[in-house]
Structures are given as C-alpha cells and as structure tokens.
Amino acid sequence: MEIKREDIIHLADLSDFSLSESEITSLGQDLQGIIGYISQLEELDTDNTKPTYQVFEMENVWRADEILPQDATREELLALTKEEKDNQIKVPKVL
C-alpha cells in the first residue's frame, strides 16, 4: 500500500508528535519501506492458526488486594517534575 503525506500526519497525531516538514518527508519514505517489508506476512498461511500474544507459561497470577509499600515517596516523585505547586505538577493551560 502507498503511504501518503496525510497518512504520516495522521500517524504522527495518533503518536502525539509534532513533526517538521523534513521529518514528514523522511519518515514517509522510511515507513513506506518498513510497511512494504512487513507486508510479506501475507504469503504465510495462517488459516486455522490461533494468535499468540505472550509466551509466559502462566496465566492469572493473582495476589491479595493489599496496598504494598511503595519504593518512592510522593516528595521524591514530585521532585522529578519541572514545575510543582502546592504538591501538584504544574502544566500549561489545558483549554
């Protein structure tokens, strides 16, 4: 399939990136090549084959619904942000 300029802009939007004009061009070429390569899977006969999403042998690993001690304190975590006010993370306006 052909990857168009609007496809790249749409994928960048889904991915939450801003892209420069030159990136739209270069990523367009790159993604065209990659999608061309991965499309060869069409050849493989997968009729009657179930999908595998994970290769861990166990399922439904449960633990008691208890609050476990945390490795980091609220203060340590807040210290990682660029701007903090009244124990909250400060960001630019939302609307």
Added chain:
Amino acid sequence: MKIANKKVTAERLVRDALEKAKHFADYNIFTFLNEEGALEKAREIDAKIARGEEVGRLAGVPYALKDNFLSPEGQTAAASHILEGFVSPVTATAVEKLEAEGAIMVGRTNMDAFAHGSSTENSYFGPTHNACDKERVAGGSSGGSAVAVALDIVEFATGTDTGGSIRQPASFNGVYGLKPTYGTISRYGVVAMASSTDCIGFFTKTPDDMNLLMEIASGQDEKDLTTLPDYYDNAGAKKITKVGIIKDFDNNSVHPEIRKALQNKIELLKSKGYEIVDLEMPALKYALAAYYIIVPAEVASNLSRYDGVRYGFRSEKSEDLDALYKNTRGEGFMPENKRRIMIGNFVLSSGFYDAYFLKAAKARTLIVQEYTKAFEKCDFILSPVTPNPAFKLGEKTSDPVTMYLEDAMTVPLNLAGVPGLTIPAGKTEDGVALGLQLIGPRRSDKNLIEFSKELI
C-alpha cells in the same frame, strides 16, 4: 572473575576499572561514570573484609549497567533525550540483587535510545565503537555493555534483549551474551520496550561467570508478575547428545566467514561424538516481519508514557498542554523511536489490525510450534547470530529495513521465549570478532551455559 579479598582490595578493582574506562573514552562506551559512588562502596566492602565479615559472591566486582536499568546512581536516560535528567528514586530488582552480593556499578553504558536499534548509532550520545575495529559498529542495542566487557574494563555488564540486543553486540565484540528464557529475571525497574519479548541478561568473559550471575539474578519477583518461579538449577538437565543446525540459515545470504565458523564448531562437536541434526524451520523466514509488527505495537503503547509532564525532558515552547505533549515527544524522541511508535500505531489502527497485528500474532504461533518441533529432534540448536559480522559505522543508517535485516536470526527466539547464548567463535581475516548462538528449549538456560564449554 576477579573478586575482592584480603590480597586484592575492592578499591583497587574499582580504580583499575575506572582508569580503563577513561583510557578507552574515545570508544564512547559510557554515558555516566560512577566515580565517587563506586569508590565509596568499594571502601565499605574492603572494611568488611578487613573486619573478617562475610561478603557477597560478587564482592567488589566492578560492572557496567546498561542505561535502561533504573537506579539512583546517575541519570537513567535509556540513552534518549526525552529522559534527560531523570534520576530514578527506585532501583531495578536485577540491580538490587547484584549489589546485594557486592557488585559495584562503575558506569552506565551507551545504547540505542530506548533499545531501538542494532548498532548503538541511535543513541542521543552518539555511537559506541567496536572493540576490535573502531571504524565498525559495536552492535546494539546494548553496544556499550558489550564493548565494556570486550575491552576488559569491567568483569561483566548488564543488557536487555528484546530482539537480539544482547546476543548481537556480544557476537560483534567477541564475548558471551545470554538472553535467558522469557520471565527468568525480573523486568521491574527496567525501561520497557516490548513487554512480551523483553528479557534481562548479561555479558561475560566466561560461561562460569554467566552461570554465577544467573544464579544471583534469576527468580520470581512480586514486582514483576511475569517472572517464572525459581527454576534455574540442574534439576531438569538431561544428557546432551544431538545438536541441530537450521538448514534455512545455511545459504549465500550468510557471510562466508560466519558459515565457516559454524562449520568449524560442527566439526568440533562431531569429533566429540555429538550427533548433528539438520532442521527445517521454514516459518523462521517470517519471524522478522512478525517481529517488526508485534514489537512496534508494544513500543507504541509502552512509550506513550513519556509526555514531559512527570519526569525527564520538557519542551519549553508550549502554549497549552496538547502542544507540550506534541513538542516534548517531537523533540525528545530519536528518529528510530518515532518510526517504531508510528509503525506500532499503524498496525494497531482500525482497518489494519487484522492484516498486520493479528496476522503477526498468528505467525508467532507457528514460530513457537517450530521450536517445539525442533527440540523433539535435538537437544540444542547451533546457529549464526547475524548474517554478517560487525558492519561499518554509517553503513546501514540510511535505510531502516537494511538495519532490521541484521536481526533476522535473533528475533525468532524472543517471539518464542526460548533462551539463546552467544559464544565467541574466532575472528574474520580482517580481525573482526565472530560469534554463534546456542539455542535451547524454555528453562534450559543452566544446561545451555554448561554445554557452551564443549565449544571452546
């Protein structure tokens, strides 16, 4: 490996490692040198030894930590821009276990940003150079770790292997590198790439060192519910008699010197009485395409958390919150990170999900079945790690698919969750290191490491 004792102090071992790290600075191996922290820990261990107190199995052993392992020593940036300045308040389980035995981190190693790459050229800090030939790549994504061990700066280094990121750089630099069975070592506190294939492992100079590290680092962790119950022992070990060779990998697309190295090891095994079994594994041909669908899908999900709000880099020129996300991610990710996130969102988007993601998940089933069938015919498999030895810096950066093709022989193991150990296998005529990988069934890791001694 060299361990601190009454004759050799931990401080001496750490000072030697730091001196060597500085001596080889132009290889661009480290993103951070832990000079003060490492020396302080070394002195504590020396004091314990002087007092006759018990010390751990890795007392005073200097090691290098791949930059995607969280610890409060140095920033954990995964060699990216978007995590710049992030000093973790938490420590990875693997790091805790190593340090509890007295191992001392002397530096954080360079890597492809977020482990996306096969050459360490996608690092925000620039590429690492190959230990044998500075014009060539270190391999990747754990390039810095492989070179740190190959140049004898440290006794061992940590790595992560999502599609070959330990085995390939180990092969390119002539050291041992293990990707264990999926779930063997806790992934807690390691920057996630693709959760269904990510594995923690090591680079060492000997099989015995690898075994010791696995004994220490493996085991169930309540902080990672995909860790296997303790199994790393010889309980299930069986006598090895048959070694399989994948016929599908024996063709002209594999470099002649790698085929020769494989043939040499086959002759060695035959001379020791092992039976060589030819295997046909036709589905492996599709593993790379399946991998570059499944892994980007998981990458797109795992990397959605980096938004500039809570930690790391934040773009300064944003008027509103949406622009902050878009600018931070646009400026903070490397081109390869963007490619993988966008491909992931492509294969998961409505209209393409069935043709790509679901199709790849079905291909994965066929690949798992192919290994199961193979291990009914043989005990272990011996295979090339890559089609070519270490390539020149810049040789494959202009075309991502050309770079991906180097992963064709490493990714099938990650899709199936089986262990693979890179073993050194000599050098090319030009002096470039060669390696081969030994592949075993799930949970055969200990036996696999032991068996690798037969190939020395």
